[in-house]
Amino acid sequence: MKAITVKPGIADYLALREVPEPAVGPGEVVVRVARVGVCGTDQEIIRGRYGTAPAGSDFLVIGHEGLGQVVDSGPAATGLSLGDYVVASVRRPCPHAHCRPCRSGQNDMCLTGDFTERGIQGRHGFLSEYYAEHPRFLTPVPPALAPAGALLEPLAVVEKALRQSLKIQERLPWNLERAVVLGAGAIGLLAALLLRLRGIETWVFDRSAPAGRKARLAGQTGAHFANTGETPVSRIAAELGQVDLIVEATGYAPLVFDACQQLGGNGVLCLLGVADEGSPLTIDAGGFNNRLVLGNRLVFGSVNANPADFRAGVESLAQIEQRWPGLTESLQTRRVPLAEFQDAFAGQAEDIEDIKVTVELAGLTPDED
Ligand SMILES: [Zn+2]
Numbered sequence: 001m002k003a004i005t006v007k008p009g010i011a012d013y014l015a016l017r018e019v020p021e022p023a024v025g026p027g028e029v030v031v032r033v034a035r036v037g038v039c040g041t042d043q044e045i046i047r048g049r050y051g052t053a054p055a056g057s058d059f060l061v062i063g064h065e066g067l068g069q070v071v072d073s074g075p076a077a078t079g080l081s082l083g084d085y086v087v088a089s090v091r092r093p094c095p096h097a098h099c100r101p102c103r104s105g106q107n108d109m110c111l112t113g114d115f116t117e118r119g120i121q122g123r124h125g126f127l128s129e130y131y132a133e134h135p136r137f138l139t140p141v142p143p144a145l146a147p148a149g150a151l152l153e154p155l156a157v158v159e160k161a162l163r164q165s166l167k168i169q170e171r172l173p174w175n176l177e178r179a180v181v182l183g184a185g186a187i188g189l190l191a192a193l194l195l196r197l198r199g200i201e202t203w204v205f206d207r208s209a210p211a212g213r214k215a216r217l218a219g220q221t222g223a224h225f226a227n228t229g230e231t232p233v234s235r236i237a238a239e240l241g242q243v244d245l246i247v248e249a250t251g252y253a254p255l256v257f258d259a260c261q262q263l264g265g266n267g268v269l270c271l272l273g274v275a276d277e278g279s280p281l282t283i284d285a286g287g288f289n290n291r292l293v294l295g296n297r298l299v300f301g302s303v304n305a306n307p308a309d310f311r312a313g314v315e316s317l318a319q320i321e322q323r324w325p326g327l328t329e330s331l332q333t334r335r336v337p338l339a340e341f342q343d344a345f346a347g348q349a350e351d352i353e354d355i356k357v358t359v360e361l362a363g364l365t366p367d368e369d
């Protein structure tokens with residue numbers, strides 16, 4: 001079968017190649033891949049900065065945002081039917097008995113670092129015609145929501161971030177009234193969507209044009225859009241007043257410190273971006289310390305998502321479709337056929353304002369085989 005592969009550690013080695021069909025383990029099902037979203041993590045892997053091949057392989061099949069359809073199941077597989085649309089989670093548990101998160105199904109919270117991740121770390125991903133997986137790592141997507149299914153993995157990441165933020169804030173009497181999202185990529189806009197679903201006043205700050213696609217999509221949900229050229233992050237508190245939650249989704253690390261300065265008292269700053277390392281920054285360490293201490297402020301990071309977040313994401317997708325019909329379609333800005341896969345990973349010109357680019361494999365036409 002065809003697969004899109006990289007050689008981890010080697011920059012710009014991206015190739016479509018024939019690979020063996022997946023071996024189906026006990027209890028696993030075979031999924032025919034319909035569509036795969038690409039994101040910044042894939043770009044990092046392609047640049048050779050990130051990712052590892054599975055043991056015994058000199059290449060890695062990339063792709064971790066895959067929507068597919070169950071087409072075959074092993075003898076002991078349960079819980080899914082042939083034809084079901086599914087999205088797989090990414091992280092698989094580490095083997096250590098003492099890792100409580102992994103042993104309780106919260107692989108996204110693995111303590112040891114010895115986890116694997118499909119398409120990223122030590123396990124092939126979903127940019128292949130088929131993959132095999134255990135149903136416990138698959139979330140069913142109702143057929144009516146399948147066209148939005150390629151958004152489910154990044155949406156689950158945001159579901160987790162919001163769930164964690166709300167859980168953390170159980171530490172005090174707190175109303176989430178005003179939120180700021182930094183960055184209007186897929187993660188940022190999905191965060192704005194989830195916040196708007198909850199009726200929260202939401203501001204999206206991004207460097208893209210105030211009349212551009214990202215601003216327009218944010219506006220459709222009732223979120224406010226601010227161009228950082230006109231209103232820099234350093235002006236947030238002065239312009240908006242108390243900000244209860246800031247979600248950082250740009251991956252530009254200096255913004256973490258700027259955002260902390262803008263966060264309201266008792267507020268929480270959730271970091272979702274993965275930043276370039278090795279760029280020292282001079283900060284007022286005392287000022288940063290006091291900003292946190294004297295205002296009971298909290299900064300935390302969140303990565304990946306667990307199956308509960310995927311299930312929450314499916315429910316949110318249903319609500320989003322109902323409330324803003326066509327919006328999830330608009331977020332998927334470019335569909336690239338498998339044969340032209342290079343285009344999906346090419347650097348994006350700013351004026352295109354791509355949000356979620358997908359590679360089309362089988363597509364969404366049901367097959368009654
Ligand atoms: Zn991703």
Ligand SMILES: [Zn+2]
Pocket residue numbers: 093094095096099101102103109110111112113114115
């Ligand atoms: Zn673990």
